[in-house]
Amino acid sequence: MSALVLNEEQQMLKDAAKRFMYESAPVSQLRALRDSEDATGFSRELWQGMVEMGFVGTLIPEALGGSQFGYLGMGQVSEQAGRNLSASPLLSTAVGGVAALLLAGSNDQQHALLPKVAAGELLLSLAVDETPRHNPSQVSTRLESKGDGFVLNGRKQFVIDGHVADKLIVSARSSGADSERDGISLLLVDRTAAGVKVERVSMADSRNAALVTFTDVAVAASDLLGEAGKGFDALELTLDVVNGQLAAELLGLSLEAFERTVAYLQERKQFGVTLSSFQGLQHRCAHLFSELELIKSVVLKALMALDEGDEDASMLVSLAKAKASEVAELATNEAVQMHGGMGMTDEFDIGLFMKRARCVQALFGDFRYHANRFALLRGY
Amino acid sequence: MADLDAFRQQTRAWLDENCPLSMRKPMTKESDQCWGGRNFTFASEDQKLWLDRMAAKGWTAPDWPTEYGGGGLSQEEHKVLREELARISARPALSSFGVWMIGPAILKFGSEELKRQHLPPIVRGEIRWCQGYSEPGAGSDLAGLQSRAVDEGDHFIVNGQKVWTSYADKADWMFCLVRTNPDAKKQLGISLVLFDMTTPGVSTKPIKLISGSSPFCETFLDNVRVEKSQVVGEINAGWTIAKYLLTHEREMIGGMGRTASGQKTLAQIAVECIGLDGGKLADDMLRGEIAHWDLDAKAFELTAERVVDEAKAGQGVGAASAMLKYYGTELNKRRQELLVALHGSDGLVWEGEAHREGAIARNWLRSKGNSIEGGTSEVQLNVISRNILGLQ
Numbered sequence: 001m002s003a004l005v006l007n008e009e010q011q012m013l014k015d016a017a018k019r020f021m022y023e024s025a026p027v028s029q030l031r032a033l034r035d036s037e038d039a040t041g042f043s044r045e046l047w048q049g050m051v052e053m054g055f056v057g058t059l060i061p062e063a064l065g066g067s068q069f070g071y072l073g074m075g076q077v078s079e080q081a082g083r084n085l086s087a088s089p090l091l092s093t094a095v096g097g098v099a100a101l102l103l104a105g106s107n108d109q110q111h112a113l114l115p116k117v118a119a120g121e122l123l124l125s126l127a128v129d130e131t132p133r134h135n136p137s138q139v140s141t142r143l144e145s146k147g148d149g150f151v152l153n154g155r156k157q158f159v160i161d162g163h164v165a166d167k168l169i170v171s172a173r174s175s176g177a178d179s180e181r182d183g184i185s186l187l188l189v190d191r192t193a194a195g196v197k198v199e200r201v202s203m204a205d206s207r208n209a210a211l212v213t214f215t216d217v218a219v220a221a222s223d224l225l226g227e228a229g230k231g232f233d234a235l236e237l238t239l240d241v242v243n244g245q246l247a248a249e250l251l252g253l254s255l256e257a258f259e260r261t262v263a264y265l266q267e268r269k270q271f272g273v274t275l276s277s278f279q280g281l282q283h284r285c286a287h288l289f290s291e292l293e294l295i296k297s298v299v300l301k302a303l304m305a306l307d308e309g310d311e312d313a314s315m316l317v318s319l320a321k322a323k324a325s326e327v328a329e330l331a332t333n334e335a336v337q338m339h340g341g342m343g344m345t346d347e348f349d350i351g352l353f354m355k356r357a358r359c360v361q362a363l364f365g366d367f368r369y370h371a372n373r374f375a376l377l378r379g380y
Numbered sequence: 381m382a383d384l385d386a387f388r389q390q391t392r393a394w395l396d397e398n399c400p401l402s403m404r405k406p407m408t409k410e411s412d413q414c415w416g417g418r419n420f421t422f423a424s425e426d427q428k429l430w431l432d433r434m435a436a437k438g439w440t441a442p443d444w445p446t447e448y449g450g451g452g453l454s455q456e457e458h459k460v461l462r463e464e465l466a467r468i469s470a471r472p473a474l475s476s477f478g479v480w481m482i483g484p485a486i487l488k489f490g491s492e493e494l495k496r497q498h499l500p501p502i503v504r505g506e507i508r509w510c511q512g513y514s515e516p517g518a519g520s521d522l523a524g525l526q527s528r529a530v531d532e533g534d535h536f537i538v539n540g541q542k543v544w545t546s547y548a549d550k551a552d553w554m555f556c557l558v559r560t561n562p563d564a565k566k567q568l569g570i571s572l573v574l575f576d577m578t579t580p581g582v583s584t585k586p587i588k589l590i591s592g593s594s595p596f597c598e599t600f601l602d603n604v605r606v607e608k609s610q611v612v613g614e615i616n617a618g619w620t621i622a623k624y625l626l627t628h629e630r631e632m633i634g635g636m637g638r639t640a641s642g643q644k645t646l647a648q649i650a651v652e653c654i655g656l657d658g659g660k661l662a663d664d665m666l667r668g669e670i671a672h673w674d675l676d677a678k679a680f681e682l683t684a685e686r687v688v689d690e691a692k693a694g695q696g697v698g699a700a701s702a703m704l705k706y707y708g709t710e711l712n713k714r715r716q717e718l719l720v721a722l723h724g725s726d727g728l729v730w731e732g733e734a735h736r737e738g739a740i741a742r743n744w745l746r747s748k749g750n751s752i753e754g755g756t757s758e759v760q761l762n763v764i765s766r767n768i769l770g771l772q
């Protein structure tokens with residue numbers, strides 16, 4: 001069992017990501033994308049910068065053009081993206097897409113696609129949820145055999161960056177009832193294939209998600225990831241990887257909202273004194289500080305467990321996502337409240353942190369979903 | 381690593397041979413805890429045997445130097461010993477304020493003479509210590525303490541009153557904060573002195589708590605003679621040591637948020653009390669509350685681990701102890717509330733064999749003191765706000 005500290009390589013990655021996100025992908029960039037109603041919702045130039053920094057290939061093996069820094073390495077990038085609300089397809093492509101290919105894809109599929117991802121030439125997205133609240137085994141999308149291949153029919157929602165992804169990674173049912181784990185397949189589908197309809201949905205955080213419908217979409221046998229009907233285990237592992245990174249993003253976002261709030265309290269004066277002199281506010285900040293210390297630990301532990309293939313990794317990821325969701329909600333609510341009237345204005349950044357937090361919390365399972373999963377994995 | 385593996389094998393073999401089987405069962409009653417001292421009555425032969433064997437190895441104070449009776453173990457070896465003890469669910473051989481608190485302070489600040497006099501009897505569990513800190517007028521504002529020590533050349537004469545002295549009525553010696561300079565700024569006129577509880581002028585009176593037990597006393601000091609050789613560190617420099625000890629105490633009390641080895645987890649108790657339905661605890665609302673507590677407790681346990689790892693790596697926030705004390709004690713209070721709820725009316729039974737002499741209710745009530753003793757939760761939040769966040 002490793003000590004709960006970053007190694008030198010991870011620390012360097014953290015420092016590099018910190019500088020890069022602050023300089024190249026700050027909050028003002030998200031604001032500009034939102035205000036200009038940008039069609040893609042992210043900057044291609046920034047994406048290229050992330051490729052050059054090696055962030056996009058963090059999870060990809062060196063032999064396939066990546067830097068292979070592992071989940072804890074990637075977590076350092078996600079945390080800094082959280083601090084700056086950096087808008088990019090990092091999560092959809094470099095985390096979700098890459099993890100699905102690594103965990104479910106064949107050698108051929110990995111060799112064909114991962115080098116392109118690392119080079120910034122291919123965007124991916126997971127199309128998993130069919131209900132507003134995350135429920136990955138609830139799959140009504142049907143995959144039926146036809147000739148040498150398959151035909152796909154169904155509808156997916158909250159597909160992050162679905163409107164710009166080149167390929168979608170879709171969960172579909174080959175057999176079984178709507179909520180069974182057995183009978184679920186994973187497959188690659190081109191966004192531009194005949195019968196795929198992608199409707200961009202702008203979310204509260206000014207980031208992108210899509211509603212995707214599949215109508216008699218032809219899927220080649222070679223586009224199946226893993227065996228037909230046996231994709232759920234790989235999907236669960238993929239979601240663990242994604243949720244680990246979402247927890248890291250929530251950590252960064254919460255720390256930033258907290259630090260901005262503390263700085264505001266030290267500066268804002270009322271009744272002739274700074275707000276920071278009021279014990280009513282001090283104690284709430286000190287409590288929040290304690291909660292933030294807790295999520296630092298659970299995020300670190302969950303990512304380490306994923307890297308080490310720990311048998312408790314799923315339990316630890318659900319712990320991290322649940323706790324990070326809970327604390328991010330508290331941190332952003334307190335941040336807006338303590339900024340007073342300024343916190344309610346669009347001009348002030350603090351509200352953007354609250355909006356992003358809720359979207360990240362809801363994505364692939366909120367506090368309640370993961371608290372329930374944590375309890376089940378603990379035997380109750 | 382090879383050395384460490386060898387140490388683990390030796391330790392395992394030694395424990396296998398030397399830890400009595402009855403000392404590998406969970407502690408259920410107060411008398412199962414071994415405090416040692418001149419007046420201690422051992423609950424069983426095994427309890428005494430276990431203490432004597434561990435003490436002979438110096439493993440009641442595993443990381444103290446061997447020259448003072450300690451085990452002389454490195455941090456890594458100490459960790460191995462803890463793990464091996466946990467593996468067989470061994471009870472602590474000795475619970476001791478001497479080992480936890482005054483011993484480390486004497487090691488760090490005391491004279492060679494004090495080390496030789498006091499440390500070996502602590503290791504052997506022969507002398508039981510109590511802490512004289514709080515006073516009727518100095519609780520959260522500890523530095524305002526008034527017990528006065530007047531300089532009489534080679535000794536002091538001490539007059540005053542202490543309160544919340546843990547087990548003063550059972551202790552052999554006291555480590556005590558007294559005011560040696562009434563004219564200096566309040567933190568600068570305090571000394572830490574040691575004296576035997578049988579010294580003329582020392583008397584104690586137990587305080588009965590809402591839990592029905594009396595772990596604390598009032599202690600009266602009436603013209604008590606204390607030799608100057610029994611001052612720890614410099615005269616008037618006691619506050620630094622007091623703060624060092626408070627940090628120790630906070631970490632100790634904060635540790636109560638964690639589930640000790642051999643103790644059943646809250647979830648296990650819940651399953652026993654309520655049962656499962658389709659793999660889930662059969663009561664939805666309780667299940668939600670228990671899961672929430674379990675998440676926080678696991679996160680807290682990992683945080684305590686991270687703080688230690690960071691300290692070893694030379695990183696980390698100072699004053700982490702304030703955060704651990706605050707969160708750990710609040711967590712333990714929540715645990716006790718849930719335990720009462722899980723047991724329903726059984727959890728409120730006060731006396732009688734049927735429900736372990738009201739242990740659930742009494743532990744629940746006792747836990748209310750966790751966020752008061754050793755600095756209240758509110759004082760911890762003040763420390764975090766001012767010292768870490770710079771809010772003032």
